[in-house]
Amino acid sequence: MISFAPQKTAAALAFDSLAAGYDDVFTNSSVGRAQRSAVWECAQNIFTPRCRLLELNCGTGEDAIHFAQQGFEVTSCDVSPAMIAQARRKALQVPAGDNIRFYVQASESIADLPARYPFAGAFSNFSGLNCVKDLDGLASSLASMLLPGSPALFCFSTRYCLWETAWYLLHADLSRGSRRWNGYHETRLGGITLPVYYPTREQIRHSFAHKFRLVGVYGIGITVPPSYVEPWIAEHPGLLRTLQKIDAAIRRLPVINTLGDHMLLHLERLHT
Numbered sequence: 001m002i003s004f005a006p007q008k009t010a011a012a013l014a015f016d017s018l019a020a021g022y023d024d025v026f027t028n029s030s031v032g033r034a035q036r037s038a039v040w041e042c043a044q045n046i047f048t049p050r051c052r053l054l055e056l057n058c059g060t061g062e063d064a065i066h067f068a069q070q071g072f073e074v075t076s077c078d079v080s081p082a083m084i085a086q087a088r089r090k091a092l093q094v095p096a097g098d099n100i101r102f103y104v105q106a107s108e109s110i111a112d113l114p115a116r117y118p119f120a121g122a123f124s125n126f127s128g129l130n131c132v133k134d135l136d137g138l139a140s141s142l143a144s145m146l147l148p149g150s151p152a153l154f155c156f157s158t159r160y161c162l163w164e165t166a167w168y169l170l171h172a173d174l175s176r177g178s179r180r181w182n183g184y185h186e187t188r189l190g191g192i193t194l195p196v197y198y199p200t201r202e203q204i205r206h207s208f209a210h211k212f213r214l215v216g217v218y219g220i221g222i223t224v225p226p227s228y229v230e231p232w233i234a235e236h237p238g239l240l241r242t243l244q245k246i247d248a249a250i251r252r253l254p255v256i257n258t259l260g261d262h263m264l265l266h267l268e269r270l271h272t
């Protein structure tokens, strides 16, 4: 009998091509570290310690390893087999890495995950959910996998990013500076065209409202710049530290919290 490997989606093909260099380009950059540490600070006050956590769009597993080392039992998924391969390789090399189960699984079909339910928290970092068109469907699937009252922390790219607009205006490139404003943009990654969605805070709240309530929003990368500013900001580590402190002070302010590079939404699974 002939068996066929399942066809890869555009997202899988696109992110496969980034996987080998992703940690060098983003995870280990000064901007990447600054933005991720802000997400971790917010997360530590929200998830019940050492609970069973479901991670979507895990990439190379940086957050999975962080949570596993905090004592969480982590199940991490990503559509890209090459990202999952990187994540598994890293997890093998660190203490508590064996507290993580990795799966190649698209967020759109997360309810098919062959893992132990229910989870007591859900997490997605750095824009994987901007690749998902049907957030209402995702909300229904996740609701069936989470205990009532469970927190979900989702970090989306924002619709309007002050840094991005200012940076590209400075470089006389309004087309890049405004690429998110329509709520949809086709990007090219590894020769693949990938649709990326930029829902507003209100659109996300609405998509999840039948199963989740929005508890809070934290701005990530408000004065800390986006990753393409890395070559410049890496030369100014003192300034980056100052910007991190400013972000920490202002990240909960209404409106401001949606104008950074990312926004971290804290949702809670309803009891009904």
Ligand SMILES: C[S@@+](CC[C@H](N)C(=O)[O-])C[C@H]1O[C@@H](n2cnc3c(N)ncnc32)[C@H](O)[C@@H]1O
Pocket: 011, 012, 015, 016, 027, 056, 057, 058, 059, 060, 061, 062, 063, 077, 078, 079, 080, 083, 105, 106, 107, 108, 124, 125, 126, 127, 128, 129, 131, 132
């Ligand atoms: C910008 S990376 C972020 C990775 C990781 N969460 C981090 O914080 O470094 C986005 C990730 O989302 C994954 N992704 C994109 N679309 C997806 C989908 N539809 N289902 C599951 N994963 C997806 C990509 O493969 C990629 O690993």
